[in-house]
Amino acid sequence: MTSLTLDAAEKILDAAQQRAQAIGKAVSVAVVDAGGFPIAIRRPDGARPLTPDIARAKAYTAAIMQRPGTMLKKWQESQPVFFSQLSQLPGAAMPIMATEGSVTIKKDGEIIGGLGIAGGTAAEDQQIAEDVLKSLGYELEFAAWGVAGGGN
Secondary structure: OOOOOHHHHHHHHHHHHHHHHHOOOOOEEEEEEOOOOEEEEEOOOOOOOOHHHHHHHHHHHHHHOOOOHHHHHHHHHHOHHHHHHHOOOOOOOOOOOOOOOEEEEEEOOEEEEEEEEEOOOHHHHHHHHHHHHHHOOOEOOOOOOOOOOOOO
């Protein structure tokens, strides 16, 4: 089993901050392990105060739901009561946020964590997350839920 190290998490944070600066945004970045536990969270100068918590919830969602937030949106829209109850479960450490900027970290076919970006527009948060993970060699493809042979 591959694990997400602090060194790897810090590389993700550094790359995300550089990408955000390149587009003129101050975004908070959170990286969690496969169980949704925080490895590293960074709020740069100029980022709004609530963005670290939002980034952490996005990362948590991507890790424990094992799919990027954008893949969860239609499910959330079709079953809003179910999704609202997920955050109320006794084991839920954070709210479930099916949204952009919530991306599952996958390496060699294995889900090893989650990345959350908060502080830009929804599209900017998503683009930063995807660009960073792709540039660092992480996988961005996930099988749709409920599809035969999807496995992941």
